[in-house]
Amino acid sequence: MNARDRDGEGRARSARPRDGLGRPLPYGAAGVERQPEGVVRSPAATVAEAQRLLDAGMPFHAHEVFEDAWKSGPADAAPLWRAMAQLAVGLTHAARGNALGGARLLRRGAASLDGVTQEYGLDLPGLVRWAGELAHRVDGGAVVDAAREAPRLRGGGGLE
Structure with a gap:
């Protein structure tokens, strides 16, 4: 790591593109x-931004939005957003060619949605189906x- 790759508080932050x-x-x-990290958004803005990034073929960036x-959100919503981050990073790994890691994270994210009570308009059953099929x-x-495999987060769940 380059010695300059530190944030203002001295934490390691890779500056590589x-x-x-x-x-x-x-x-x-x-x-x-x-x-950007640490952005606080409403649930609706989180879903909209994540969908925009997924549609653009940038699931890694969508994962950061969910993260x-x-x-930053309420504790009772954390399981939902953590599961959504796992789905996005699962898609990331699958698109990078890491089949084992991608499939594992897609399944973990889908399983984590079981019992989630916060939905914020997300099509959780559709997302679970999408993740299992992918x-x-x-x-x-x-x-x-x-981009072609990006799920629909609201209504319709999986691929449209």
């Missing part, structure tokens, strides 16, 4: 703008395009 799936690129390469909601296809060797 990233691609649309969050993979580090060489210093000086053109990358995708990073998702912000998980860490995990099964990834296990079978499917090549994943993150």
